[in-house]
Amino acid sequence: ADAMTRDDLDVMVPDRPLRMQDQTGALWLLNGAALDRVLAGLGAGDWPASVERDAKGRPTGRIWRGDDWLRGRMATDPPDLAPLGRELARYGVTALADASVSNDARSAALLAEAVRTGTLPQRLMLMSAGPLTAPADGAFTVGPVKLLIDTRALPPFDAMVANIADAHDRGRAAAVHCVTATELAFTLAAFTEAGCQDGDRIEHGSVIAPDAIAAIREAGLRVVTQAGFIAARGDRYLRDVAAQDRPDLYRAASLLNAGIRVAGSSDAPYGPLDPWIGMATSIDRRAPSGAVIGALEGLTPRAALDRYLSPLDDPGGPVRRVAVGGPADLCLLDRPLDRALAAPSSAHVRATWRDGTMIYRYGDI
Numbered sequence: 001a002d003a004m005t006r007d008d009l010d011v012m013v014p015d016r017p018l019r020m021q022d023q024t025g026a027l028w029l030l031n032g033a034a035l036d037r038v039l040a041g042l043g044a045g046d047w048p049a050s051v052e053r054d055a056k057g058r059p060t061g062r063i064w065r066g067d068d069w070l071r072g073r074m075a076t077d078p079p080d081l082a083p084l085g086r087e088l089a090r091y092g093v094t095a096l097a098d099a100s101v102s103n104d105a106r107s108a109a110l111l112a113e114a115v116r117t118g119t120l121p122q123r124l125m126l127m128s129a130g131p132l133t134a135p136a137d138g139a140f141t142v143g144p145v146k147l148l149i150d151t152r153a154l155p156p157f158d159a160m161v162a163n164i165a166d167a168h169d170r171g172r173a174a175a176v177h178c179v180t181a182t183e184l185a186f187t188l189a190a191f192t193e194a195g196c197q198d199g200d201r202i203e204h205g206s207v208i209a210p211d212a213i214a215a216i217r218e219a220g221l222r223v224v225t226q227a228g229f230i231a232a233r234g235d236r237y238l239r240d241v242a243a244q245d246r247p248d249l250y251r252a253a254s255l256l257n258a259g260i261r262v263a264g265s266s267d268a269p270y271g272p273l274d275p276w277i278g279m280a281t282s283i284d285r286r287a288p289s290g291a292v293i294g295a296l297e298g299l300t301p302r303a304a305l306d307r308y309l310s311p312l313d314d315p316g317g318p319v320r321r322v323a324v325g326g327p328a329d330l331c332l333l334d335r336p337l338d339r340a341l342a343a344p345s346s347a348h349v350r351a352t353w354r355d356g357t358m359i360y361r362y363g364d365i
């Protein structure tokens with residue numbers, strides 16, 4: 001999509017608005033009809049920097065990191081979250097974190113109502129770039145401040161340091177999006193300057209060079225990563241990533257061996273939603289073709305499962321256990337755990353409870 005323009009989309013779909021999102025989430029591509037809609041009433045001087053222009057000042061149709069602006073220019077109804085809630089329950093998921101940088105009071109209110117009505121039956125934690133207040137009824141909790149940076153346009157270093165310090169001043173941890181080695185190096189330098197507090201984390205850690213491992217450990221940072229991307233995009237990595245850099249992709253075992261707290265996640269909708277795919281890939285590290293990427297980063301089945309069992313507010317921390325008096329957030333499998341982990345699959349899930357209430361039973365969907 002990076003090489004395509006509005007003109008390419010107009011050849012394919014000339015008669016109605018069309019927008020496409022790159023699988024990284026960084027880029028939207030719009031055809032001419034869609035651009036006319038979102039730019040209606042605006043002069044060229046009112047277009048944000050995210051709207052890319054060609055040498056003649058004409059919009060190319062590519063909009064970089066423009067989610068908030070696009071949302072404000074498009075009248076859309078909130079999606080029905082019931083299908084998503086049911087699917088997550090079918091996977092055995094009892095709690096989830098929404099790491100969207102764009103979360104604000106409006107979106108938080110919509111999500112809170114979905115939790116209250118049972119439309120979204122999981123426990124919920126929200127991140128955000130700006131202030132966010134948890135409701136008194138606990139419909140959601142507030143997580144770290146999400147800092148989204150991009151190698152294409154890194155923020156001024158002093159601004160990045162100030163953003164981390166501001167998150168800490170607000171009593172929140174900082175979670176920094178890092179998908180390139182450049183972003184990680186920039187982030188580690190900023191944390192060194194601003195200082196770290198417990199809960200600060202690297203989101204993704206898609207590329208972690210060997211010399212960065214010690215820096216992450218010494219800073220006390222956690223890494224929330226997504227092995228599922230290897231299952232989804234591994235063959236592209238094998239094609240596009242230099243052989244000497246492939247061991248740096250989505251590390252896990254080397255981080256744990258260094259004493260770094262590591263949690264697993266999906267990064268859905270960009271990665272596979274099903275956490276069992278992430279578990280399986282944490283073990284076998286296989287791309288769709290069957291090729292193995294980063295074999296030395298593979299985890300034992302139990303360690304792979306444990307990446308998904310830490311509390312929302314303590315990713316990579318001690319795993320939650322079934323205990324008398326604890327929250328009855330449970331997942332029932334159709335076979336003993338060791339056999340299920342021999343071939344991880346959400347097909348093994350037979351029932352799911354959140355806080356003692358059954359939210360999924362096999363055959364309901």
